[in-house]
Amino acid sequence: MSEARQLPIGVFDSGVGGLSVLRALRAALPHERFVYLADSAHAPYGERGDAYVGARTHAITQYLLEQHHIKALVVACNTATAAAIHEVRSRYPALPLVGLEPAIKPALAVTRTGRVGVIGTRGTLTSAKFDKLLGSLAGQAEFVVQPCDGLAHAIERSVAQPEPSPGTPVGATETGALCARYIGAMGDFGTAPGQIDTLVLGCTHYIFVAHELRALAGPEVQFIETGEPVARQTRRLLETAGLLAAPNGDQAKEAPHTRLLTTGPVAMLQAAAQRWLGLPADCCETVSVP
Incomplete structure (x- = not known):
């Protein structure tokens, strides 16, 4: 069991958006090793069918088990969770x-x-899993649901571009223009009666455009995302299974070992890793997952 504790945790998403979840996992589990896989060659999942997403989810799970001997798996993708989590379990x-x-x-x-x-994504918000979740909360609030076609993919592309300078209008960037379109379609935001005062970020990519979303929705609107709750749940599962890595001598002083893999161009993952996690380019590599 002590050897099993030192095995890595697998994390995957259709692209680089799941790095937001990995960031939370690294903060909550400082002694763990991680293998992150971005299936960028087959992204975006949110605009593909359940059968396709399910097949990719199974292929990646098998790859991470066979090639990296992961001790746990975090499906850091709302669309893949909705399409395939029950079958993977x-x-x-x-x-x-x-x-x-x-x-x-x-x-x-x-x-x-x-x-x-x-x-x-449309794949998440039109899934049977989300419909069931929404139905279970009927009457407790009014939910204004907005699919954001193309936004996750635009966020992926944006990592290869320079960050906008302070004062750049939101609509001047591709991601900002898409955020403006979708936030504008939802109605009024604010804290007055009848206004939307809480915004759920239902895709792991969206935390990376929180600045644009905040500028559009207003400073009083509360944002809800999933990185920290997922990290807490992962820790609970590892503790229950007796698989939580413990500090061991000099190992406790070392930075967590994180490998970042992609089925697409490695430059995109390297740029995202450096910008969002502060990780060096040499921790990234391209792999093939048939």
Whole structure:
């Protein structure tokens, strides 16, 4: 069991958006090793069918188990969770598994106006899993649901571009223009009666455009994302399974070992890793996952 504790945790997403979850995992689990896989060659998942996303999810899970001997898996993608989490649990019952779903339950605890906005990919927000979740909360709040076609993919592309200088209008960038389109379609934001006072970020990519979203929704609107809750749940599962890595001599003083893999161009992952996690380019590599 002591050897199993030192095995890495697998984390995957359709692209670089899941790095927001990895960032939270690294903060909450400082002695763990991680292998992150961005399936960028097959992104965006949110605009593909369930069968396709399910097949990719199974292929990546098998790859991470066979090639990296992961001790747990975090599906850092709302769309993949909705399409395939139940099948993965059935196929790998001994594998501690954490998935994502839009955090609309936590949003209920903080909304004061009773109007909650939810943004996500079309694949997530039209899934049977999300529909069931929404139905279970019927009557507790009014949910304004907005699919954001193209936004996750635009965020992926933006990492290869220079960051906008301070004062750049939101609509001057591709991501900002898409945020403006979708936030504008949802109605009024604010804390007055009838306004949306809470916004659920239902895609892991969206935390990386929080500045643009904040400029559009206003400073009083509360944002709800899933990175920290997922990290807490991962820690609970590892503790229950006796798989939580413990500091061991000099190892406790070392930075966590993190490998970043992509099925697409490595430059995009390197840029995202440096910008969002402060990780060096040499921790990234391209792999093939048939």
